[in-house]
Amino acid sequence: MSSPTLESGTATTAAATVTMSMQQALNRALDEVLAENPKAVIFGEDCGRLGGVFRITDGLQARHGAQRVFDTPLAESGILGMSVGLAMAGFHPIPEVQFDGFAYPAINQIVCQIARMNYRSRGTLPMPITLRVPSFGGIRAPEHHGESLEALFAHVPGLKVVSPSNPHEAYHLLKHAATRPDPVIFMEPKSRYWQKGEVDIANPGSPEGAKVMREGRHLTLVAWGAMVARCLQVAELAAEDGIEIEVLDLRWLKPIDAAALAASVGKTRRAVVVHEAPLTSGLGAEVAQLITQACFDTLKAPVERVTGFDVPYPSGDLEDEYIPNIDRILFGIQRVLEYKRG
Amino acid sequence: MAELSFPLPDLGEGLIEATVLEWLVAPGDQVERNQPLVEVETTKSAVELPSPQAGKVVRIHGGPGEKINVGEPLIVFEVPDDTAGIVGTVPKEEAPKRRVRLSAVLDED
Amino acid sequence: MSGRHTGEQHQHTVEGTDPQLYVNVVDPQDDAGLRPVLLLHGFSTSSKLNWEDTGWITALTQAGRRVIAVDLPGHGRSGAPEDRDSYSPSRIRADLLQIAFDAGARPLRDGDPASGLDVIGYSLGSRLAWEFGATQHELVHRLVLGGPNVADPLAAFDLPAAQRYLADGTPIADDSTAGLLKMAQLLPSNNIFALLSLIEAIKDEPFDPAEAVPPMPMLLVAGEKDERAASMPELAALGSKAGALVEQLVLPGRNHTNAVTSRAFKQGAIEFLGV
Numbered sequence: 001m002s003s004p005t006l007e008s009g010t011a012t013t014a015a016a017t018v019t020m021s022m023q024q025a026l027n028r029a030l031d032e033v034l035a036e037n038p039k040a041v042i043f044g045e046d047c048g049r050l051g052g053v054f055r056i057t058d059g060l061q062a063r064h065g066a067q068r069v070f071d072t073p074l075a076e077s078g079i080l081g082m083s084v085g086l087a088m089a090g091f092h093p094i095p096e097v098q099f100d101g102f103a104y105p106a107i108n109q110i111v112c113q114i115a116r117m118n119y120r121s122r123g124t125l126p127m128p129i130t131l132r133v134p135s136f137g138g139i140r141a142p143e144h145h146g147e148s149l150e151a152l153f154a155h156v157p158g159l160k161v162v163s164p165s166n167p168h169e170a171y172h173l174l175k176h177a178a179t180r181p182d183p184v185i186f187m188e189p190k191s192r193y194w195q196k197g198e199v200d201i202a203n204p205g206s207p208e209g210a211k212v213m214r215e216g217r218h219l220t221l222v223a224w225g226a227m228v229a230r231c232l233q234v235a236e237l238a239a240e241d242g243i244e245i246e247v248l249d250l251r252w253l254k255p256i257d258a259a260a261l262a263a264s265v266g267k268t269r270r271a272v273v274v275h276e277a278p279l280t281s282g283l284g285a286e287v288a289q290l291i292t293q294a295c296f297d298t299l300k301a302p303v304e305r306v307t308g309f310d311v312p313y314p315s316g317d318l319e320d321e322y323i324p325n326i327d328r329i330l331f332g333i334q335r336v337l338e339y340k341r342g
Numbered sequence: 343m344a345e346l347s348f349p350l351p352d353l354g355e356g357l358i359e360a361t362v363l364e365w366l367v368a369p370g371d372q373v374e375r376n377q378p379l380v381e382v383e384t385t386k387s388a389v390e391l392p393s394p395q396a397g398k399v400v401r402i403h404g405g406p407g408e409k410i411n412v413g414e415p416l417i418v419f420e421v422p423d424d425t426a427g428i429v430g431t432v433p434k435e436e437a438p439k440r441r442v443r444l445s446a447v448l449d450e451d
Numbered sequence: 452m453s454g455r456h457t458g459e460q461h462q463h464t465v466e467g468t469d470p471q472l473y474v475n476v477v478d479p480q481d482d483a484g485l486r487p488v489l490l491l492h493g494f495s496t497s498s499k500l501n502w503e504d505t506g507w508i509t510a511l512t513q514a515g516r517r518v519i520a521v522d523l524p525g526h527g528r529s530g531a532p533e534d535r536d537s538y539s540p541s542r543i544r545a546d547l548l549q550i551a552f553d554a555g556a557r558p559l560r561d562g563d564p565a566s567g568l569d570v571i572g573y574s575l576g577s578r579l580a581w582e583f584g585a586t587q588h589e590l591v592h593r594l595v596l597g598g599p600n601v602a603d604p605l606a607a608f609d610l611p612a613a614q615r616y617l618a619d620g621t622p623i624a625d626d627s628t629a630g631l632l633k634m635a636q637l638l639p640s641n642n643i644f645a646l647l648s649l650i651e652a653i654k655d656e657p658f659d660p661a662e663a664v665p666p667m668p669m670l671l672v673a674g675e676k677d678e679r680a681a682s683m684p685e686l687a688a689l690g691s692k693a694g695a696l697v698e699q700l701v702l703p704g705r706n707h708t709n710a711v712t713s714r715a716f717k718q719g720a721i722e723f724l725g726v
Contacts (some may be wrong), residue, residue: 241444364714378714390709
C-alpha cells in the first residue's frame with residue numbers, strides 16, 4: 001500500500017503522551033502486537049490490501065507481510081472457523097468481523113467452538129483469539145451496520161467482552177486483549193473512530209475492570225463504548241443544574257466489575273445505566289441487578305435504564321431517535337432524582 | 343489530508359495487465375464518483391474505467407502506451423483525514439444541546 | 452436503478468419464432484427529449500463489452516439520451532437459436548425493427564425531436580446499421596458508423612478451415628480467418644457454433660453497400676490505424692453520391708480494437724446525434 005493515511009500520532013517516542021484518533025490508536029496497537037508477537041496474525045474482509053473499511057489495519061500488510069495480515073473471503077463462519085484452527089496450532093489470531101451485524105453467520109464458531117474449546121479440552125487447547133468487531137450505531141449506515149451485541153456475547157460462558165470509549169482505552173485495552181490466553185470480543189465503537197484524544201503510551205493504568213471517567217457525588221451514570229462520551233456531556237450539563245454526576249466506564253462487559261459498581265453507587269446512592277442495545281434482556285438489567293445486590297440498603301431509587309428500543313436497529317435517518325440522546329438521559333436522571341419511597 | 347491509492351482492478355477473464363490508451367483526468371482535477379478516469383486496452387477489448395470515489399487526483403500511473411499489471415497503482419486521490427469507511431458517514435462533533443433541565447432537592451444525609 | 456429495464460422485454464416476434472435477443476434499455480436521469488439511440492455491437496463482442504464497459508451507455512445517458520442496446524444472436528446474453536435463419540442479416544434487421552418499436556421508437560414526424568431513432572453501430576454493427584438506415588427511411592433519423600468497411604471481412608472467412616480446426620486442430624492457413632476465430636474464442640460468453648452460423652448466414656447475404664444507401668445524415672468514424680476501416684472514404688463517397696450528409700472522423704493513433712473507447716468518438720457521436 002502506498003497510502004500512509006494513518007500516521008500514528010505526532011510523536012514517535014513511546015514515553016510521550018500523543019494525540020491521535022481511535023483509528024490511529026488501534027492501528028498502532030495492532031502494529032506493535034504484530035511486532036512483539038511473531039504468532040499474531042490479522043485477517044478479515046478487506047483487512048489486507050485495503051487496510052480495512054475503517055483503515056484500522058492500514059499499512060499493516062505492507063509492514064508485516066501478506067502472511068500475517070491478509071484478506072479473507074466474504075464468509076464470517078470461515079473467518080472464525082479458521083481462527084479456531086490457527087489457535088489450536090499455536091497462533092494468536094486477531095480476526096475482524098467487518099461489522100457487528102456480520103457476526104451472526106459466525107455465531108456457531110464463536111459460541112460452540114471458540115468459547116468452549118478450552119473447557120472441552122480440559123485446558124489443553126486454549127483459544128487466544130482477539131475478535132475485533134466494529135460495533136454500535138451512529139454513522140448512518142444500512143442494516144447490519146449498527147448493532148449492539150454485547151449482551152449476546154456476555155451471555156456465553158468462556159468469552160470475555162470489552163469495549164473502549166476513547167483512544168487511550170482503545171490502544172491499551174487492545175494491546176492487553178491481544179496478549180490474553182482467552183477469547184476476547186473487542187467491540188470498537190465505530191462512531192468514535194475519528195475523535196482524537198490523548199494517549200499516554202507509557203502509563204496505561206489498570207487494563208482490568210471499570211474506570212471512573214468523572215467523579216461526582218449525587219448519581220452514577222454507567223456506560224460503555226460510544227455512550228461514555230455522551231454521558232460525560234450529560235454530566236457537564238447536569239453540573240449546571242447543581243447535580244454532580246459520576247461517570248463509570250464499565251470497559252469490560254464480561255466479566256463486569258461488580259466491585260467498581262458497588263464502590264461508585266455506594267457513594268452516590270443513585271444510578272442510571274445507558275446503552276444503545278434494546279432494553280429487554282440488555283446488559284443494563286445485569287448492571288442494575290449487580291448494583292441492587294450490593295447497594296440495596298442505601299439506594300435512593302431503583303436503578304433506571306436509558307437504552308435503545310425493542311425494535312430492529314433502524315435506518316440511518318431514525319438513528320438519532322433510537323440511540324439514547326442527551327435529553328433522554330437527563331429524563332432518566334430526573335426520574336431517579338424525583339423518586340420518593342412510598 | 344491523506345492519500346488513497348487505487349490499483350488497476352481485476353478486469354476479469356484472467357487478464358493480468360492492461361495498456362493505458364488515454365487518461366481522461368489529470369493531477370489536480372477534482373473528480374466525481376463514477377466519472378470516467380482512463381481508457382485502457384487489454385488483449386481482449388478496450389474499456390473505460392470509472393472512478394471508484396470522489397476526490398482530488400494527486401498522481402496517475404502509466405502514460406499512453408504503457409502497461410500496468412492488475413493490482414499495481416493506477417491513481418492516487420487526496421482525501422480528508424476523517425473520510426468515513428466504505429459504509430456510513432463520519433458523525434459531526436457538535437456542542438451538546440439540551441431541552442431538559444434537572445430539578446431536585448437533594449437531602450444530603 | 453431507476454429507469455432501467457433489462458432482459459427479453461419485446462413482446463412481439465417476427466416470423467413467429469423468438470430470436471432470444473437480449474435487450475437493455477437505459478433511461479437517462481434527465482431526459483433531453485430526443486429520440487432513443489439503438490446500439491449495435493460488432494462481431495464477437497456484446498453490448499456490455501462494446502458499449503457498457505467502454506463508457507458509451509454512461510456518456511449517452513448523461514447526455515440525456517435513452518439507450519436501447521441489443522446483443523446479437525449467439526453473442527453476450529442473447530440466446531443461440533438452432534436454426535440458421537435466425538442469423539441472417541435480413542432477419543436480424545427485422546428483429547431489430549421490432550425491438551426498436553417495442554422499446555418505444557416511433558416513425559419520424561416533422562418538428563418532433565422525440566420521434567424516430569438514432570443508430571450507432573460498430574464494425575459488423577455498422578454494416579447492420581447501414582442496411583437498417585437504407586431500409587427504414589421513415590424511422591431512422593441519423594447514423595453513426597464506427598470502424599465501417601465497404602466489404603464484410605466475415606464474408607471472406609474460411610468456414611471449412613475453421614470447422615476443421617475446431618474438430619481436430621488442423622491449422623488455419625488464412626490469417627484473417629485464424630485471427631477472427633481466435634478473437635471469437637477469447638470470450639467465454641460467445642457461443643462459437645452460433646458465431647459460425649452467423650458467418651455462414653453473412654456469406655449467404657454479403658454486404659453490398661451500393662445496393663441500398665441510407666439517405667439520412669451519417670457520421671463515419673474510424674481509428675487512424677484501423678486497417679479494416681481503410682475503405683471508409685469509399686462508403687462516404689457512396690453516401691454523398693446518394694445525397695446524404697456525410698461527415699468523417701478519424702481518431703489519431705487508434706486501431707479497430709481500441710477506437711471504441713475514444714472520448715473524441717463519443718463526443719463526436721453525441722454532438723452529431725444531438726439535433
